[in-house]
Amino acid sequence: MQELEYEEIQGIILSGYVKKRFAAYSLLRIRSRAGAQSYLRWLEARLTTGDQRPEDVCHNVAITATGLRALGLGEETLATFPRELVEGMAGTAKRSEILGDTGASAPEQWLWGGPGNQVDVLLMVFAHRPDQLDHALQEHRRRQQDGLEEVYFRSTEMLPERREHFGFADGITQPQIKETGRHLTGIECLRAGEFILGYENEYGKVPFSPSVAEDPRANRLLHTNGQNGRRDLGRNGSYLVVRRIRMLLTEWRKLDVAARERVIGRRLDTGAPLGSRNETDPVVLSARDEEGEPLIPENAHVRLASPENNLGARMFRRGYSYDQGWRDDGVRDAGLLFMAWQGDPATGFIPVQRSLADQGDALNRYIRHEGSALFAVPAAREGRYLGQDLIEG
Numbered sequence: 251m252q253e254l255e256y257e258e259i260q261g262i263i264l265s266g267y268v269k270k271r272f273a274a275y276s277l278l279r280i281r282s283r284a285g286a287q288s289y290l291r292w293l294e295a296r297l298t299t300g301d302q303r304p305e306d307v308c309h310n311v312a313i314t315a316t317g318l319r320a321l322g323l324g325e326e327t328l329a330t331f332p333r334e335l336v337e338g339m340a341g342t343a344k345r346s347e348i349l350g351d352t353g354a355s356a357p358e359q360w361l362w363g364g365p366g367n368q369v370d371v372l373l374m375v376f377a378h379r380p381d382q383l384d385h386a387l388q389e390h391r392r393r394q395q396d397g398l399e400e401v402y403f404r405s406t407e408m409l410p411e412r413r414e415h416f417g418f419a420d421g422i423t424q425p426q427i428k429e430t431g432r433h434l435t436g437i438e439c440l441r442a443g444e445f446i447l448g449y450e451n452e453y454g455k456v457p458f459s460p461s462v463a464e465d466p467r468a469n470r471l472l473h474t475n476g477q478n479g480r481r482d483l484g485r486n487g488s489y490l491v492v493r494r495i496r497m498l499l500t501e502w503r504k505l506d507v508a509a510r511e512r513v514i515g516r517r518l519d520t521g522a523p524l525g526s527r528n529e530t531d532p533v534v535l536s537a538r539d540e541e542g543e544p545l546i547p548e549n550a551h552v553r554l555a556s557p558e559n560n561l562g563a564r565m566f567r568r569g570y571s572y573d574q575g576w577r578d579d580g581v582r583d584a585g586l587l588f589m590a591w592q593g594d595p596a597t598g599f600i601p602v603q604r605s606l607a608d609q610g611d612a613l614n615r616y617i618r619h620e621g622s623a624l625f626a627v628p629a630a631r632e633g634r635y636l637g638q639d640l641i642e643g
């Protein structure tokens with residue numbers, strides 16, 4: 251099995267940084283190419299990679315297609331990225347329809363990521379203590395001054411027992427990467443290529459990766475990618491979907507415990523799949539009660555989101571709860587900053603979100619999508635941000 255190149259893989263792909271409870275997400279728009287390039291050069295030296303375990307603060311970054319363009323990446327290279335990334339999460343009416351981004355969740359209503367409201371760069375900072383987070387953010391803001399403006403900022407704190415605002419433990423079915431050798435009982439182990447570019451996936455294939463034509467500079471910096479005349483730009487990178495999902499807590503509170511459990515398909519107290527005893531018991535979709543009714547309802551969230559219902563679609567999910575109190579119009583403003591990492595959005599987030607929309611996820615009545623973007627998560631190559639030498643010449 252291939253060894254992971256930990257020193258080039260951004261740490262957040264491999265770890266949820268569970269000991270760093272305080273996190274901040276800053277969505278930025280590029281105002282000046284030179285200023286943004288200079289900030290990313292500074293940031294590159296601080297990126298936390300898979301081989302590091304900083305005691306205090308971790309820094310990670312991701313860039314959308316508009317961001318890559320604004321930084322100067324050429325169209326010929328951009329065209330080698332997945333279509334979903336190039337077009338953007340809200341890039342076509344068809345995609346919005348497929349993903350259920352319509353009505354109250356339509357991109358026109360989004361706080362960011364919708365038409366005319368693009369985001370280019372996502373900065374993620376995680377800290378052990380709030381003062382460390384604040385200190386780090388002040389430094390970032392100073393460095394961003396000349397090239398970037400903040401579109402949206404959210405600081406979050408991990409809720410106790412991994413619970414989200416609806417009271418359920420989240421992140422139970424989180425796969426592990428086989429190549430890390432960290433195998434926990436009852437946790438599914440998958441090949442790195444499901445999540446990280448440049449490695450074999452569960453089918454023994456190395457998924458498509460963005461590439462550039464060979465030339466002396468590219469040849470010096472990048473590996474071959476198995477295609478004639480191309481060099482691999484994506485290796486050790488990944489793709490990240492971010493969604494701001496507001497949770498309709500007032501409506502949710504009207505449900506009794508049994509109804510809440512039917513919406514998700516798991517027990518509130520133990521986290522076990524309905525009909526099972528323990529949190530780590532497998533979700534058996536075929537299980538039925540004495541009357542022959544499915545134990546996990548047909549429209550339960552875990553059924554419709556499961557790999558079994560989505561041609562094996564896998565992703566690392568990391569939800570970060572936020573709570574903004576009440577909006578001016580009296581509506582409760584709390585929810586989940588949903589994040590999903592995958593090696594290919596077309597076989598990861600997209601089919602799952604499509605199923606949740608199409609097949610009528612019971613959760614849909616209780617949530618609103620209020621912002622979204624699809625990011626490339628670049629490898630951390632020492633001394634250079636994604637394709638820096640190729641962009642800057």
Ligand code: HEM
Nearest residue numbers: 418419420421422423495533552555556557586602603617
């Ligand atoms: C506010 C919105 C959401 C909430 C409150 C929520 C909550 C949950 C909970 C409580 C679980 C069960 C625990 C676990 O397996 O980790 C779960 C599972 C899951 N959710 Fe969500 N979720 C939300 C949005 C989404 C979205 C947008 C997606 C992807 C498009 C998604 C994909 C999944 C997947 C893949 C699973 C695991 C299914 C399985 O294999 O059993 N969720 N979610």
